[in-house]
Amino acid sequence: MVIECKHVWNYISDYLDDSLPAETRELVQRHLEHCEICSAILDSTRNIVVLTGDDRVFELPIGFSERLLRRLAKEIGTGSSMPRENPAD
Amino acid sequence: MITSILAGDTEQYHELIRPYERSVYKMALSFMKDDSDAEDVAQEAFLKAFRKLADFRGQAKFSTWLISITLNEARGRLRRQGLVRMESLDETPEEGSHISPALLRDWREIPSEALERKEVRQMLEEAIGNLSPLYREVVLLRDVEEFSIEETAVALAITTGNVKVRLHRARMMMQKELAPRLKNVSQRRRWFQW
Numbered sequence: 192m193v194i195e196c197k198h199v200w201n202y203i204s205d206y207l208d209d210s211l212p213a214e215t216r217e218l219v220q221r222h223l224e225h226c227e228i229c230s231a232i233l234d235s236t237r238n239i240v241v242l243t244g245d246d247r248v249f250e251l252p253i254g255f256s257e258r259l260l261r262r263l264a265k266e267i268g269t270g271s272s273m274p275r276e277n278p279a280d
Numbered sequence: 281m282i283t284s285i286l287a288g289d290t291e292q293y294h295e296l297i298r299p300y301e302r303s304v305y306k307m308a309l310s311f312m313k314d315d316s317d318a319e320d321v322a323q324e325a326f327l328k329a330f331r332k333l334a335d336f337r338g339q340a341k342f343s344t345w346l347i348s349i350t351l352n353e354a355r356g357r358l359r360r361q362g363l364v365r366m367e368s369l370d371e372t373p374e375e376g377s378h379i380s381p382a383l384l385r386d387w388r389e390i391p392s393e394a395l396e397r398k399e400v401r402q403m404l405e406e407a408i409g410n411l412s413p414l415y416r417e418v419v420l421l422r423d424v425e426e427f428s429i430e431e432t433a434v435a436l437a438i439t440t441g442n443v444k445v446r447l448h449r450a451r452m453m454m455q456k457e458l459a460p461r462l463k464n465v466s467q468r469r470r471w472f473q474w
Contacts (some may be wrong), residue, residue: 200381204448208429231384235459236451238390239404243423243454247395248404249306252315255322256301260294262323267290267330 194218199229203236282342286334297326300343303425304350310408310420311354321357325350344435347425351417351435358413379452382459390462400465407457415450422447 202219205211211219223230242248285292297304304325309318329336329349336345394400408419421432422443429447433440 197378197380200452201378201448203381204451205444207451208444208447210429210444227385228383231387232381232455232459234387234389235384235462236381236455238387239454239458239462240423240451242390242392242395242400243404243408243419244426245392245395246302247392248401248424249302249309251302251305252319255305255319256298258319259301259323259326263294263326263330266327267293 192218194222196222196226196229199223199226200232203233206233207237207240282333282336290330293330296342297329297346300346303343304346306424307347307350307420308354310405310416311358311413313409317357321354322350324357325353328353340434341431343425344427344431347421347427348435348437355413379449379456381452382456384459384463387459388463390465394462394465400462403458403461403465407454410457411450411453415446415453418443418446419450419454423451 199219199222202211202215206216206219209216223233281292281296285296301322305318305322308321308325309315312318312321325346329346332349336342340348390400395404408416408424411419417436418432421427421435422429427435429440429443432443432447436443
């Protein structure tokens, strides 16, 4: 059995997650071996998924943790060890 | 640790949530767009989690529970601000419609070092931000937070089948938007110079 490109596209996400049934996976693999377009779509999607998961994409703003601590201290009184925004307060 | 916090040792709460600061902020930022709104949503989510800590029973992972609270906080904030119509948050994916990916003849791997460049980070943030909330949620949980399909389903209170359908569509939309742009970037620069 041979599958067309547009069918392969429907399987790309599950293929990356390795959640396709063995038989379907084999069909997709066989198609990928000779189709440079579908191979490029798979490679680019995998590459984008990897880049998306990188910690550098969304950085915490400077001082986030300190401001959170101060808010926690103010609202729920999580203790005297919390840094204060202005020590002179 | 949770038991001792509930028993009154609230000092430990920040230690408990510290590993999740980035995840909660990312989730908030992807909804709020504005840095300061996102930070406020993240702080509110941590406060709500503290107040609801007694309800956490440990059936789900703490991170999954915390992310669910953040999602609800962000959705609630957007609704109050009137920025998102209720339907767009609750719509169901059109499973019958197909999203065609960007067609390419070859793909040259973009190394993770590319993320040192703000331009590339912004492209990714924008592409995630341009997804509708329904698809953004799954991408954030599965591909950004690297939750399993099952954990994503628990956090969003949907079936694993729905997670897969939404994830597929979201990834195709991301590929369609990003592949041509990233390809252009990689052609303009030689990556090994970084």
